[in-house]
Amino acid sequence: MSIATNLNKIKQALPDDVTLVAVSKTKPNTSILEAYEAGQRIFGENKIQEMAQKWEALPKDIQWHMIGHVQRNKVKYMSEFVSLIHGVDSFRLLKEINKQAKKHNRTISCLLQVHIADEETKFGLDESELKTITNSEEFKRLENIKIIGLMGMATFTNNKTQIRKEFKNLKDVFDVLKESLPHVSTLSMGMSGDYTVAIEEGSTMVRIGSSIFGARNY
Ligand SMILES: *Cc1c(COP(=O)(O)O)cnc(C)c1O
Secondary structure: OOHHHHHHHHHHHOOOOOEEEEEOOOOOHHHHHHHHHOOOOEEEEOOHHHHHHHHHHOOOOOEEEEOOOOOHHHHHHOOOOOOEEEEEOOHHHHHHHHHHHHHOOOOEEEEEEEOOOOOOOOOOEOHHHHHHHHHOHHHHOOOOEEEEEEEOOOOOOOOHHHHHHHHHHHHHHHHHHHHHOOOOOEEEOOOOOOHHHHHHOOOOEEEEOHHHHOOOOO
16 A cells, blocks of 8 residues: 555544654655655654754655654754654753754754653653653753653553553653643654554554554664
């Protein structure tokens, strides 16, 4: 099936208040343009240099989301253009994003990544680390970043009950965060294999790659 067909099928099934991030990592610019021609404007990448190359080559009205793990020394390569950083998992990283955003006179929107999976390998903050960051005075003084919500990844498993439990947990953390930061509105959860469950549990942003572009060859 074509990229446009896949994309339209997914978009039709998404509720109006759920934003679709088309995850184009490893995919060529021709594939991204196919999705672009079909109306898609938000694309997600997980490698900063790959995203920067695509940003340079492709239409400038594309909004680029960094969905992968971010190394502090690479923030500078995306600070001019990135539209949302999903995987912020430390205060040091947040300070670096703030510093680089300031150089470009921008405010960069960020999501704090929360660890919800039953796996050691997935990055993210636990609830107490999240609180420590958002309650700190230093955080309140960062003027060139804006936390607009949370991101999380469920365990890679076929067990739907477990996945649902993890998404519910993230939604609870999100609701608590809203009490101290009332403007937060974005809950990024759900990928090709689990986005319908994520939406049932309150996701407002899904990150879908293989169901749009086909399987990835690494
Ligand atoms: C690759 C990736 C996705 C998309 O995965 P698919 O299973 O292809 O939809 C979503 N989120 C993150 C963080 C990713 O790295």
